[in-house]
Amino acid sequence: MLTVKNVTKKFGNFTALEDINLEFISGVYGLLSPNGAGKTTLMKMLATLIFPTKGEVLYNGTEITALDEKYREILGFLPQDFGYYKSYSPVQYLEYLSALKDIKNPKKRIEELLEAVSLSDVKHKKMKKFSGGMIQRVGIAQALLNDPKILILDEPTAGLDPKERVRFRKLIESLSHDRIVILSTHIVSDIESIAKNVVMFKDHKLLYSKSPDEICAELGAANLEDAFMIVHGEESQ
């Protein structure tokens, strides 16, 4: 179980997240909030890239930074801006990342994952020739390399076409039974049918961490998109 306990994150004087309490057990958790709400900030803290100003993040009761590599071993992470080397092919890049993730005999796993994100045909092509959506799929594949217990995906569907989006949703659903999947998105349909909990922030505080149905019932909304508009519709951009 991954626990976010009284976490506040400040950047200088600016409070990005305030006193957040969350529990992740297993299944899909969808972070659904407007730009600048703090989704990436939370995910970076969960991936040990930045650290809470106050509070702590615990995995089965131990601070994740103290767990160090034991935590990173079970972590899969896709940053919002997925970086790669242009002159590398997906296979080369995934082999490189497998070495850093300490994965033994990764070849078969890489083949399977590239199949799962429909990149088998171009697996030896240089990534500089790839479209944005194809790069994003390499990013999704690398997050899954170590069969992570905790999978954190920051806007994984950005740039994916509708067909790939459906494929991604199915992939995530099939993976979600025995692990924690936390993903952020702006597209309600990405998570509406598969998320066990939807996490919403308002004014940098936690508003909801509940099932889509519960949120809709509470707000009297017909669907999650309605619920989002009820919560954030009034906000000026």
Add this chain to the structure above:
Amino acid sequence: MNTKVNNIPMPSENEKAHSVELIINNGLPPRKSLISVITKLTENLGVKNIFSGVEDCALVALLLSIIGFFVWAGLFKSNSIQVKCPYFTLFTVTPLFYLAANILAAWKEDMAGVTELLRACKYTAAHLTALRMALFSLVNMLLVIPSAAILSIASDELEFLKLLLVSMSSLFIYSAFTAMILFKSAFKPSIILPVIWFLALGVLMSAIRIKTEEFLMNLSILTFALCMIISAVIYIILLDIFVKKGGKEYAYS
């Protein structure tokens, strides 16, 4: 002695041992040392992949150093300023490869935007950086040997061993400073150190180069050997701390 205090039931030796065992078994993993990271990562990556993505940076740095050396050797032969202070010049330019390779590699990783991704891997960007730094030092050391040999052959007054030790001292002093600022730079390429290094030594060079050269010339081989050993040890210790602290000290914010 207060007998009441002595009546408080204390755990028996067995209980103590049991508790210690519990802590050890369930405790936190020990942080990896520099040596274990270097050997394990080299094994995982294979020598070829250690510089993945930054191969070109290492090559450019190598080229730069070789050109630099020949330019200097040319000046040396033409009897210009450097001939009057070979030790000082050698001290100044020795870390050129190490410096260029580190900065170019950090710059390239930053441009590619891979650092965040690498920091979430089991072996993190910090581990990879430490391994690359260690190897850059090694390559720089290998470059120093032929340079010192060529110089000592070219001139009767220059001693091979002393040239070598001056170079190595310079390399490890520079490396130790590099490791020190790693703690602040959070994987962003930092040109502060090379600027300070060349500025400070450049000022010395233009103002009191003869004096500095005499000073270096009068130092014994033993002094340089000690200097090299001490700075190398500091460098290794700093890299080891860098590896053990993992991400925590190096977060962006």
